[in-house]
Amino acid sequence: MKSVFNRRDFLTAGAALAGSLMMPTAFAATRERVRIGMIGTGMRGQVLLQELLRRDDVEVVALCDIEPIMLGRALKQVEKSGKAKPKTFGEDRDPQAYKRMLDAGTLDGVIIATPWEWHAQMAIAAMQAKVPVGCEVVAGVTLQDHWDVLNTQLKTGTPYMLLENVCFRRDVMAVLQMVRSGLFGELIHLQGGYQHDLRAVKFNSGDPAKPYGGGVEFGAKGWSEAKWRTEHSVQRNGELYPSHGIGPCAMYTNINRGNRFTRINSFATKARGLHDYIVKQPGGAASPNAKTQFKLGDVVTTTLACENGETILLQHDTSLPRPYSLGFRVQGTDGLWMDVNNSIHIEGKSKPHQWEDFQAYQDKYDHPLWRKHAKDAEGAGHGGMDFFVIQSFIEALKARAPMPIDIYDAVTWSAITPLSEQSIAQNFQTLDFPDFTAGAWKTRKPIFAL
Incomplete structure (x- = not known):
């Protein structure tokens, strides 16, 4: 597939998402093609790799993964595409193999699609090596992770983008057009979240051919996300996955660009869903995992206050039976939109x-990028959203333009997790939200400008 944006499209169509961080002079010249490496070729990495391989302006020159099965699957994807075989790292299962890839000096950018606990250190290493970063959510685990990622970006000037694909969902972008046109009046309250039954993601049989469900294993005996993600539900209690919900809400309210989060608190219910799932599976009651004590509340509710007077409510709900929904609500003085019933007033x-x-x-309000490129996004992951998130990263690299979801967005959205954990641990205390921009939010311009 040819590159479907030209530079003018990207910079002027409204979805350039122009941030205010300027590229350093080292990235000053435009280019037609970029050389991309990928750290993490698991289930998510393979989806993003497919988008990279569809493009004729991208050379996938390096892949890194310490799981041979996943690395092999990624190489088969490349072979099937007819593209040149990339150099590989990690076959020796060295957890630091990614550093050798970054030190090679052959990359114009790197995609990080590894377990959450690796994101911060890998992004920091890439930025220190002057390799622009496209990082899957989340930006870090601890609050200190977020400060470290931010300070490294500011010190090195290396571009960083959080690959939050929901910001590119078709209805989300249409609602952004409505917000910008004043259809809802002055915004008052917003809601979003991650409401997704992940029980069959957090547990499986350990069989690489069956990554979802089919058993109650996790950790060392699990496979794919069950190998690492479930442990977060054992050890942590908070809003573990905020960016799908908060990303669009932050855009609507111009967070970090004329507005900011000021206060946060979180509440968590009791934890019952994951244990209940285990004991209801064949043989589950007799499994040692039936004795696991899960810390993550089944429903975690987080409230954010904004400088300009709006409130935002997020809900994390991944341990109970339910249909998928991000639960968006955008409400202003003239009306509201809700995605749960696909309705508006x-x-x-x-x-x-x-x-x-x-x-x-x-x-009526369909975003210009969706009007123009819906056909190009057909078949892409998550209903086309993955096409647009990869597209925006690659076009920013080519044009040496500001990253559309930049370092301030990344750490602000992602830091909700450790702050929510702190609030819950301190008896649901309301906390001050740090200003990662150090006051720059007052003068930065909105993204998705019309």
């Missing part, structure tokens, strides 16, 4: 006290 346009179907509004 605008005062003076909708019938009093009645919902309207959202589709007509989405068609």
